[in-house]
Amino acid sequence: MDTKNSVALVTGANRGLGQAIVQELLSRGAAKVYAGARDPRSVDTTDARVVPLRLDVTDPDSVTAAAAAAPDVDLVVNNAGIAETMSVFAADGVEALRRQLETNAVGPLLVTRAFASTLAAHGGGAVVNILSVLSWFTPPSWSSYAVSKAAAWSVTNATRGELKAQGTQVLGVHVGFLDTDMTAHVDSPKIDPAVLAAQVLDAVAAGADELLADELSRGVKAGLSGDVAALNG
Numbered sequence: 001m002d003t004k005n006s007v008a009l010v011t012g013a014n015r016g017l018g019q020a021i022v023q024e025l026l027s028r029g030a031a032k033v034y035a036g037a038r039d040p041r042s043v044d045t046t047d048a049r050v051v052p053l054r055l056d057v058t059d060p061d062s063v064t065a066a067a068a069a070a071p072d073v074d075l076v077v078n079n080a081g082i083a084e085t086m087s088v089f090a091a092d093g094v095e096a097l098r099r100q101l102e103t104n105a106v107g108p109l110l111v112t113r114a115f116a117s118t119l120a121a122h123g124g125g126a127v128v129n130i131l132s133v134l135s136w137f138t139p140p141s142w143s144s145y146a147v148s149k150a151a152a153w154s155v156t157n158a159t160r161g162e163l164k165a166q167g168t169q170v171l172g173v174h175v176g177f178l179d180t181d182m183t184a185h186v187d188s189p190k191i192d193p194a195v196l197a198a199q200v201l202d203a204v205a206a207g208a209d210e211l212l213a214d215e216l217s218r219g220v221k222a223g224l225s226g227d228v229a230a231l232n233g
């Protein structure tokens with residue numbers, strides 16, 4: 001779909017990749033961008049087309065209220081996420097996994113379910129789920145995050161099948177490290193979130209189901225048919 005004149009919802013829009021996607025939408029001529037944030041006061045409203053929207057993706061009441069307050073959305077970007085650098089076998093690993101599953105996998109499902117009829121009423125529109133190369137690749141120290149992103153990939157595939165009949169494009173985005181607060185402690189090459197935001201909107205415009213945004217994601221996806229031992233790094 002063409003994002004010019006579109007009305008978008010971006011979750012986790014107050015910082016990091018979410019903020020970069022909001023800026024890219026505005027620069028491409030979006031009519032309105034609902035900027036979902038747990039604290040709407042943290043949203044940059046310099047551009048009058050930005051509408052701060054209180055939204056905690058783990059809270060069903062918050063999601064329902066957001067959908068009622070944004071009845072004109074034709075593009076949903078499920079970007080909000082958390083990352084805990086913790087193995088599922090660490091002492092607190094199961095609790096860490098539950099938190100990340102709630103935010104990273106159940107959250108996008110709740111949001112998309114709540115907005116599905118709105119998307120249908122506006123011609124189908126599109127859903128973007130920000131996933132990770134770690135949907136497919138599981139370094140032990142990141143395994144609680146990786147399990148949640150693998151679940152989010154499956155949620156994305158379920159969503160695509162479910163919303164096909166109403167003509168909704170569902171795009172899964174896989175990428176390695178981005179230069180945001182989430183990876184401030186990581187000393188590795190990182191992608192500028194503004195660069196990924198442009199790739200995401202190009203993929204939406206192209207009607208794509210999947211974006212493999214970097215060499216790492218392309219290599220890991222290509223390797224899925226190989227030896228499973230390679231999937232732990």
Ligand SMILES: NC(=O)c1ccc[n+]([C@@H]2O[C@H](COP(=O)([O-])OP(=O)(O)OC[C@H]3O[C@@H](n4cnc5c(N)ncnc54)[C@H](OP(=O)(O)O)[C@@H]3O)[C@@H](O)[C@H]2O)c1
Pocket residue numbers: 011012013014015016017018037038039055056057058078079080081082083103130131132133175176177178179180181182183
């Ligand atoms: N950074 C990376 O290297 C990387 C790589 C691959 C994929 N990703 C994915 O990219 C997405 C964006 O990450 P980022 O790097 O921009 O991270 P970030 O800078 O840490 O920002 C995370 C955003 O998610 C929001 N958020 C967290 N929990 C939420 C909840 N329950 N409800 C609503 N919003 C919530 C945060 O809001 P608050 O300000 O309220 O905390 C913040 O706006 C995530 O899905 C992440 O998993 C990131």
